[in-house]
Amino acid sequence: MPSKLALFGGTPVIDRQLKPYRTIGDEERAAVDQVMKTGELSGFVGAWCDAFNGGPQVRAFEAAWQEKFGVRHAVSVNSNTSGLFAAMGAIGLGPGDEVIVPPYSMSATVMAPLVYGGIPVFVDIEPDTFCLDIDLVRQAITSRTRAILVVNLFGHPAELHALRELADERGIALIEDNAQAPLATENGKLTGTIGHIGIFSLNYHKHFHTGEGGVCTTDDDDLAQRLRLIRNHGENVVEPLAIEDATNLIGFNYRLTELSAAVGIEQLKKADSLVSGREAVSLRLSDGVRGLPGLTPPSIRDRCRHVFYHWGARYDESVSGVSRETVARALEAEGVPVWQGYVAPLYMLPAFQRRLAIGRDGFPFNLTNRRYDRVLCPIAERCYERELLEFAVCVFDMSDAETNAVIDAFHKVFENLSDLSNLAGEKAS
Numbered sequence: 001m002p003s004k005l006a007l008f009g010g011t012p013v014i015d016r017q018l019k020p021y022r023t024i025g026d027e028e029r030a031a032v033d034q035v036m037k038t039g040e041l042s043g044f045v046g047a048w049c050d051a052f053n054g055g056p057q058v059r060a061f062e063a064a065w066q067e068k069f070g071v072r073h074a075v076s077v078n079s080n081t082s083g084l085f086a087a088m089g090a091i092g093l094g095p096g097d098e099v100i101v102p103p104y105s106m107s108a109t110v111m112a113p114l115v116y117g118g119i120p121v122f123v124d125i126e127p128d129t130f131c132l133d134i135d136l137v138r139q140a141i142t143s144r145t146r147a148i149l150v151v152n153l154f155g156h157p158a159e160l161h162a163l164r165e166l167a168d169e170r171g172i173a174l175i176e177d178n179a180q181a182p183l184a185t186e187n188g189k190l191t192g193t194i195g196h197i198g199i200f201s202l203n204y205h206k207h208f209h210t211g212e213g214g215v216c217t218t219d220d221d222d223l224a225q226r227l228r229l230i231r232n233h234g235e236n237v238v239e240p241l242a243i244e245d246a247t248n249l250i251g252f253n254y255r256l257t258e259l260s261a262a263v264g265i266e267q268l269k270k271a272d273s274l275v276s277g278r279e280a281v282s283l284r285l286s287d288g289v290r291g292l293p294g295l296t297p298p299s300i301r302d303r304c305r306h307v308f309y310h311w312g313a314r315y316d317e318s319v320s321g322v323s324r325e326t327v328a329r330a331l332e333a334e335g336v337p338v339w340q341g342y343v344a345p346l347y348m349l350p351a352f353q354r355r356l357a358i359g360r361d362g363f364p365f366n367l368t369n370r371r372y373d374r375v376l377c378p379i380a381e382r383c384y385e386r387e388l389l390e391f392a393v394c395v396f397d398m399s400d401a402e403t404n405a406v407i408d409a410f411h412k413v414f415e416n417l418s419d420l421s422n423l424a425g426e427k428a429s
């Protein structure tokens with residue numbers, strides 16, 4: 001392997017773009033064609049009747065999902081975001097209720113409570129799994145806490161069984177944002193099925209997808225009914241069903257189309273092999289780079305399956321003597337696209353910094369003294385600013401040869417750290 005770094009004019013290890021990840025094949029095309037022939041692209045009607053819970057594809061997709069994930073109810077929705085909103089509505093969240101959330105996730109997680117006037121309470125993450133730290137969660141629970149909204153980030157399970165026990169003990173809900181972790185497990189149980197409600201994403205970047213879409217899972221009949229009502233204009237059907245508690249049953253259309261459901265049925269059949277493929281690439285990458293100075297491949301807690309939506313390594317520049325930014329630039333020059341830091345801790349978003357969400361008077365922040373200052377979650381800030389280095393397994397379709405080339409590129413860069421440490425702006429190692 002040529003040793004001169006591509007950043008300094010050497011030959012890159014990978015000289016072409018990595019293939020994009022594509023999961024749609026003949027089966028999905030045929031399924032969509034069948035639906036097109038019927039002309040019935042959605043089977044929902046937003047009033048109480050047989051079609052209230054969707055058409056044949058939606059029902060078949062939900063039945064297949066229930067079977068695959070071993071749950072009593074799978075309620076399809078048109079995105080994970082809608083699923084999060086529906087879950088907050090279903091648990092009866094109201095103005096001023098607190099919901100514990102992690103600062104490291106996609107923004108939809110922490111916006112969901114705001115939709116019902118709830119107050120997101122940020123709790124820091126564990127430095128190795130990047131998921132909520134349960135000890136800090138315990139300390140953050142108050143008499144106003146209504147739910148813990150946990151994220152199985154990058155495909156790794158949070159401490160779900162312990163969190164469920166804690167939630168049950170305190171009489172609050174555990175909601176899993178499982179957008180990134182379908183088929184991950186903790187103690188042999190699938191993530192998304194351990195909390196009171198689990199929410200999956202079927203957007204285009206996920207392990208398997210329907211373009212846009214999502215699924216809420218629950219074993220609780222009452223929550224399932226409330227999710228179905230919220231999905232489809234529950235305000236119209238409160239009377240016929242004689243629902244005692246009509247809280248939050250207003251106004252939304254979160255329905256999945258028949259076309260998307262038909263794609264979902266086919267994608268679900270491939271789910272195991274799609275997820276195992278990404279897992280295998282990631283484990284190979286972890287093994288291949290283990291021991292490089294300052295780089296710690298993703299941790300996997302005991303009795304957990306990590307399904308690797310992202311491969312998130314920890315990087316310590318005090319060991320390597322070179323900043324994360326320079327290492328990332330060098331890797332990119334070798335043909336390895338890497339990301340740094342995932343997202344800024346979500347309390348840095350304008351809604352929190354300006355305390356402005358709904359209307360002009362600062363609702364619901366005007367119901368709380370909680371502040372969203374920097375340093376709220378030091379571990380997440382450290383991961384964002386310095387430590388997390390990611391390879392987005394979700395973006396590429398990687399053969400063994402390509403994975404080996406990525407590993408070679410990491411070795412090349414880390415074997416030439418002394419050249420990088422001489423770059424302007426680097427501290428001497």
Ligand SMILES: Cc1ncc(COP(=O)(O)O)c(C=O)c1O
Pocket residue numbers: 079080081082105106108109151177179180200201202203213214
């Ligand atoms: C953790 C997490 N939550 C929520 C979402 C939102 O999902 P969707 O695009 O299906 O609404 C995503 C999407 O990437 C996500 O990764």
